Amino acid sequence: MTVIRHLGHAGFVVEHAGLRILIDPWFHPAFLDAWFPYPDNRPLLPEVVGGRYDYLYVSHTHEDHFDERLLGQLSREVTVLVPRYRSQSLRRRLARMGFGQQVLLGHRESHRLGPDAVATVYLDTSHKEDSGLLLDLGGYRFLDLNDCNTPLSELPSGIDLLAAQYSGAMWYPNAYRYPPGEMARKTAAVRADLLDTLVRKVRLTGARAYLPSAGPACFLDPELDRFNDRAATIFPHWEDVAGEFAAACPEVEVVRTAPGDTVDAPSAPGSWATDQPGYLAAYRERRRDEWEAYHRGPEPEIGTAEVAGHFDRLQRLNRPLLDGYRQGLRLEADGAAWGVGLGELAERVELEDEPVDPGYTIRVPPRALRAVLDGRAGWEEALLSMRLTLHRDPDVFDLTLLSLLRYGHQPAQTRQLVRERKGAGDAVVERDGLRFQRYCPHAGEDLAHAEVADGVIECPRHHWRWDARTGRCLSGGTLPLRVEPAAATPDEPLLEPTLEGPVR
Ligand code: FES
Incomplete structure (x- = not known):
């Protein structure tokens, strides 16, 4: 019997045949006391802290996944599944906190948790340090990608339940100064990218069911209230994108869970506390001490x-x-x-x-x-x-x-990142009469899944576009792509690309 309980945001407790696995529990304000879990999951805190776990998995060091105050209250007897990152930062921080039993797992490395339970880590293989976890529990396959972008070609398939991000977790474009029209256009583009990426993940993993997770957070400090505007930011609610998702993936069941719900018994639609008027205002009052902490004390001097x-x-x-x-x-x-x-x-x-x-x-x-x-x-x-x-x-x-x-x-x-720029591994893709570098110079996406049409190569992740003839970056950024006609002798180096790029 497998029970998956959503703790809110990217947090889960998974139980299977006596095993208990705690995943990314987040309860306290993050990022200079700006982000709070949404909906409020604090009522679950005592039982999460008091629970017994065989394994703990922390996907990466962002504070909405690595909640130091929460982790500090857990028993150090637990075994931690730690993604093996180049920087060692996650491993060391956990060790400093006293989590001495660690199982380090690189990309697609597995660890047997029990007789019929196996955990496999999937990394963002670029310079970014983020990871997802596949749990195979007696043949039931739960893939928790939270906000990790493993290259699309490396994702596992045959997934029963996928938990992944659909809402943004980034400051671009909403923290930039843009005129309103420009901001609306850029926000719409990022939202479209997020949904497009999600749909690709669902299709490539063959997920039968999808659980919206890993966001959005909410901003309780009144100074930041504008970022709670779900229409004007890259932080939509699921209900804002549910229709588009259903149109793209009509065969996929959506499991919409409130904090504390189990996957097999989610709350009824319309029964969420967040549906009530004044929900955010009341939440803000309950956490006043916590968001006000940022403002305490005299204004600092900077030299x-x-x-x-x-x-x-x-x-x-x-x-x-x-x-x-x-x-x-x-x-x-x-x-x-x-x-x-x-x-x-x-x-x-x-x-x-x-x-x-x-x-x-x-x-x-x-x-x-x-x-x-x-x-x-x-x-x-x-x-x-x-x-x-x-x-x-x-x-x-x-x-x-x-x-x-x-x-x-x-x-x-x-x-x-420097290695990636130099074309780490010199891996190339050959398709559509072209031979081009395999991993995107922006953030390492596998360009085997790129769109190639009308003389343009487009990355499927953030949609940077390059001239297929020269490798010049046409939109998205400034970094060029190494590309040449596929007929060229494989031993010959790829053409040096043109180094100019237009405005995003
Ligand atoms: S990974 Fe961002 S555009 Fe390719």
Whole structure:
């Protein structure tokens, strides 16, 4: 007998033949006290903390999956299934917390949990560190992909139940400064991408049933209330996309669960507390202490020397990533502004009327900047908090800058990004008369699933597009693709691509 209980967001308790597996339990505010589980799952906290588990699985280090306050209350007797990431960050953090029994699993590596129970980890094999878990329980196959993007060609098939993200978990585009029309267009494009990716995952895994999970969160700090607008952001409710999903996957059963529901007995439609008027306002009051924590204490002071020191260190740690790179970044923090020269201008930080010409501007509240400078949060967490506002000119995604900020404190990830750019493994795909690099230069998607039509190659994940003749990036970003006619001798190197790219 297998029972799968949804704890809300990406959290589950799975029971099978006496085994109990706890997955990604999230209960406390994340990302500078900005994100809260939605719907509220706090009533489940005592029984989750008091429960007995044979295995714990934490998919990655994002705070809506790695809830340190919750994990700190669990028995350290549990065995943890740990995805084997290059950075070792997840493994070390769990070890520091006293979780000494760890089973490290690389991409598609399995571990037997019981006589008829096997767990297999699926990684995002790019520089990103994220994972999903396949549980084969007496032949019943539950695939929890949460918000992980394993290359489409590497996904398992024959899935009975798929749990995966349908709503966004990213600051683009809603944290950027765009005019309303532009924002609406970009938001619609991201939402369409999210649904398209979900439909592909469902089809490729052959999922018989789908459980919407891993978002959206909600924002209880009144300063962030605009991000609860499900129509105007990339954070829709399932009901906002259910019709489109049903049209695309009419044969797939949707299992809509509230926190605490089991998969075989979900709540009746319309019975959710969230359907009641004033739900969010009442939730905000219940958690006032928690979201107000961000605002407590005097406004912090920020000095130019420490901003300079921070970026100096970040750049020293990531020299290969910044090889040949130059970008100006302007940081604005409540009246103060710094121009940071990155790359060849390394270590140069000027106050206020800086001569650095910024391609990116980030407005960051001093409290958030203080948390980053003190190492209490990384730029990734600060950006996810939606407390920062970004602007870029030209309006082009800069993978190097964003990777420096997001992963720079873990250079294992940026080194992998450099390898990906150089065409790690030199794997290629041959199709439609073309031979092109197999893994997407943006985030490593397998381009064996790319659309190739009318002289354009399009990645199935975020839909970057390249000229099939020159490899020039036509939309999405600036990174080129190595491509040549398939008739070329395989021993010959692929053409060096054109290095220019247009506005996204
Ligand atoms: S992985 Fe993002 S466009 Fe290919």
